[in-house]
Amino acid sequence: MGQHKTWQERREQLIEATIVSIHEDGLEKTSIQRIAKRAGLTAGIVGHYFGDKDGLLNATYDALYAKILANAERASNSQQSPAARVKSILLGYLSPDQLTPEIVTAWYVLVARLRQSPALQEIQLNAEITVRGKLRALLNEELSSMDAEALSRGLFAMVTGFWVLMASDPASQDYDAHRKSILSVIERFLKAYSLRDT
CATH class of the missing domain: 1.10.357.10 (Tetracycline Repressor, domain 2)
Known part of the structure; x- marks a missing residue:
């Protein structure tokens, strides 16, 4: 059974995925969906924590x-x-x-x-x-x-x-x-x- 991630862990995971997406995809192509996929999370979780x-x-x-x-x-x-x-x-x-x-x-x-x-x-x-x-x-x-x-x-x-x-x-x-x-x-x-x- 996987360990439940804390808010801080998820936040760091999403920020790291954002940085990689900006570098590899460019800002225009960087989207909540791409970031969520890179982080192994759902777009809904990203929206829950960060809004947009x-x-x-x-x-x-x-x-x-x-x-x-x-x-x-x-x-x-x-x-x-x-x-x-x-x-x-x-x-x-x-x-x-x-x-x-x-x-x-x-x-x-x-x-x-x-x-x-x-x-x-x-x-x-x-x-x-x-x-x-x-x-x-x-x-x-x-x-x-x-x-x-x-x-x-x-x-x-x-x-x-x-x-x-x-x-x-x-x-x-x-x-x-x-x-x-x-x-x-x-x-x-x-x-x-x-x-x-x-």
Whole structure:
């Protein structure tokens, strides 16, 4: 007899199926029926939990950010120097679980929907406020409030811009090279403000 799945397990199963469907089928062909089939569930269950396709896309975007925010929380609470913690937060965007073709495609497609979706905009804004707030708080330990604000904005914009650049070139999947490049730029930014990450 199969084990009864919890709501959280089903939710994760459906979000994973959504990410794969976006990558393999494209957003237009991604449907509740396709997602349900991939997850081994019924379309009725998807509707019960998420309402419709937009509800599932919103939950997927929220889940993608939840992983990054969890990384940011761990990094900001570590015992490293403020600069090292700033770098760790930003590298949460570039961790191996974020640099898969499926995840990169999902990010790119969902970010492209921001202008048409107030719900996605709200998720984006809340995540940005959280991440930039953590960066700014750490940088305030070493810099003036004006410099901390400017650097937190610049670093956040650079890392999110990295996603767009990387995802817009589907032929380039050398994610390790991308990660090394962006890490080098982060370190240069920190050095420009005389911040050491050790």
